[in-house]
Amino acid sequence: MYPPAFDYLRAESVEEALDLLSDTEDAELLAGGHSLLPTIKSGLADPGTLIDVGGIDDLSGVETTEEGVWIGATTTYADALKSETLAERAPAVADAIGEIGDVQVRNRGTVGGNVAHADPASDLPGPLLAADATVHVRGADGERSIPIDDYFLAMYATAIEEGEIVTGIEIPACEGSGAYVKKTSPSSGYAVVGVGVRLAVSGGEIESARVGANGAFGYGRRLGPVEEFLAGETIDGGDVAAEAGERATADVEEWELIEDIDTSSEFRGRLLEAYAERAVDRALDRAG
């Protein structure tokens, strides 16, 4: 639990961070340090240099945009939670941020750090998939944006390329309703499963739905059969949530579900169904 020695550099601007990143061998970016530092301390990473981007003002803050909401990469969870816009325009994401860790973690950890680290049991992959977010990155060749559906590749692996920095996450405004619920691990507090839902609602009818899960799989993944079922249902139509939940594992093979010392993949599948139901139920409640 004591990290090996590393060098520490502080970047004052994105440009400087990019320069440092390209000039330094074996470097990792540090923002809030609530994913990277525990990883280093438990011996799973041993970077030679940490480049601290946590102090770059340009990267921090939640802004209302024409289409929705922008969350700067180094915005702490606690600051993101203060944003009314986020709660309004991306309810599932706001729910999820409120579920991350505890007060201390939320005061230090950052949204961009979370997305870059891509822990499969973190609370953000599911709701960001549901929210149809876009991850903005910048590298030596300039900026590019990555649709969330193309972003999570595998456990701790994303579409961010060598030398790129996450600058922010853009979320289109939710015209309807959304929610995120999770089964919290009694030990770590991470999601055993977590499900984010976004419903586009018009005249009491669900026009379309996006549903994403974390904790259940090696990486954040959408639950297609649930989405397909929800489209066209009415928000007060009897057993909608229960029927949606039943479909959460419809196209899932048991081997795809995570198995660990606490939870078998079989039971994780059951929890995924139950929490998909609860997430839909909460989103429907909010739509009504």
Add this chain to the structure above:
Amino acid sequence: MPVETVEAEDVRAGEFAGSAVKRREDPHLLTGEARYTDDVQYPRMAHLALLGSQYGHAEIGAIDTSAAEESEGVLAVYTHEDLTESGIDGTMPAADPENGVAVERPLLARERVRYQGQPVAAVVAEGRYDAFRALDLIEVEYDRLEAAPELEDALAEGAPRLHDAAEGNVCFESETGDEEATEEAFSDADHTVALTVANNRVIPTAMEPRAAVARYRKSEDALIVELSSQNPHSVQDRLSDVLDVPEHRVTVRVPDVGGGFGAKLQPYSGHLLSAWCAMALERPIKWQARRTDDFQSMVHARHQETEIEAALSAEGDLLGLRGHIDADLGGYATGGGVGIPQGTAAMLCGQYDVPAGHVSVRGVFTNTAPISAYRGAGRPEAAYVIERLGSACARELEIDPAEFRRRNFIPSKEFPVETALGRSYDSGDYEKTLDRALEIVGYDGFRQRQEAAREEEKYLGIGFSSYVEVCGGSSGDMEGGLVRMNPEGGVVVGTGTQDTGQGHATSFAQVVADELGVDYDAVEVIEGDTDRVPEGGGTAGSRSLPMGGGALREAAGRLVEKGRTIAAHQLEASEADIEFDDGEFRVRGVPDRTVTIEAVAEAAYSPGDLPEGVDAGMEETAFFTPEGSTAPFGTHVAIVEVDPDTGELGFERYVAVDDVGTQINPKLVEGQIKGGIAQGIGQAVYEEGRYDENANLATGSLQDYAMPKSWQLPEVDWESTETPSPNNPLGAKGVGEAGTIAAMPAVVNAAIDALSPFGVDDLDAPLSEETLWRAARGETR
């Protein structure tokens, strides 16, 4: 309703005991003034770190320390050989059980390692980081052996043998009770009910991991060790033994302690080696265990597997009890490891009048961390077994579980009693706590409510735990208490117990202030310094108040008697005519002839003012031995709801009615009970120390080991009754462990009741969602 605290200044003199005086420890602890062992710093202090074994079972070949020795900042690297070369034998005192074998416990592994994390080598370096860096550079040749992490593995035919001396990995066997009478009871029985009950392994996890700072003054040959401990005098004794230093040259001091729970009773390799290194290097040495070090190599607790069977009459009277306990000792036997399961066996009658009983115990070595004491130490295991069995009997005989208990209680008029398994209970009124608990929880209407809820597919369950435990020291135990009144009237008291969060300074001051009739704030309490307090037995087995409080009360009483002699002289009256009340000595019948105890104390230090034959000074030390142990008891009732579709368990209600004898401070009692319940619920619902088949600890961090957080625990409705103990002058029974002992069976019984519509009549803790979900589906994981 939670107990309301009061300010000491609002309490009338002489009435401190029994008042919920605010903890005087809190300002110190809450404002960051607290000083834990890791806060202790000395010039030239170096840091000790230990290399733990990578494997759970292996022969050790060569250990190459050369790279570590050359690493930056490293002062020395030691292995077992270095210890023996220094002239000590390099072992800790071993448990030597009757009907069993004693095996050596090396400070640093010799030839073989028997659990993952067992200390193998030690590094001392200038800085803590230097020491940890060097640990990684030590190369140990391990020749891995087949491992036996579970009791089943260790007891299997052809199992790998951990110790040459222990055939079949059995360390000892013992029994208690009367086998013949028990067999007779079973042959006369109308019914028998048998159950296999597993007590799951838990890992004591105090907020503050183990730590020590040791200094050696060569010119005086004096060793001073500061450490996080529950028992400074036994650490002193152990240091003297292991390092071959006379005890009077060893001082042990205990700074603030962030929890112990039994796991900090004994000094570990790190504590003892800090002292050895301080002597070898003549520098102050600090050892601060990391959290994972504590998970791997501090003691673990509880793990027992028990077969238990009740013999019953047709009406549901208990006629006999028989059983067998297989107790996991871990890789080495500690005194606790050997003693605890035998204590469990003796406690298995619980609150019940059982005419005949017989229980055998087998202590078994496994490739896991050694097992020893954890809050309750043997009694939670017993309460879990007997209270599970009680509910099973009620179910089998279709008797209401509360009624079954009441029917079989030891009647209050029969105390003191000795049970068929050999435990003495001092006093009790079991029906009273049961009745009150039933009333609070609204048991009358519960079954209808449960029925109605089931129709709506909500599964409520109620669980009972009518527990008794035995603690508070014994007639073979002693505790020292020192009470000194200074010439200006201030009072300093010292005892050999050790606060690790309980609030001793508050409650001991209450006891002594009343006895001397002085102000609460005039009493200063000292613990945790073997130079300043009399010999004592530390804090364990809920003994601090019955024993330490008893000793202080006795010493204070003697001080009053001395004061009476001096007052008689001052007031020119005969001693027999001197009354003492409210801090004043008075001549009987002459109300204006008085002298305060403070004035008497002042005179006590002026030999010219003293009567002939009276020594100067106002100070007494008493070594107190009680008449016997105490037996706290009570009933806890849990109502839970289990969702069979997800296995999720929620608490609807948790009611606790406890009797811990006379209460000195009801707020501290309430806190102890509630904290204890948290630990009992931890074992019932969340916690389990688990090893994989290669004896690697799978739950070696707080990421993986589920210590309950506040949001995972219910509100507790707490009430109490007070049945004084006749065995000590305070009437206090001790409260440190009662909540933990009570909680687990209440919760597991409630979950079984909740899932009974699914045919569930047995569950193993911890009650994870998957366990409950599978049980509702008729499966086990």
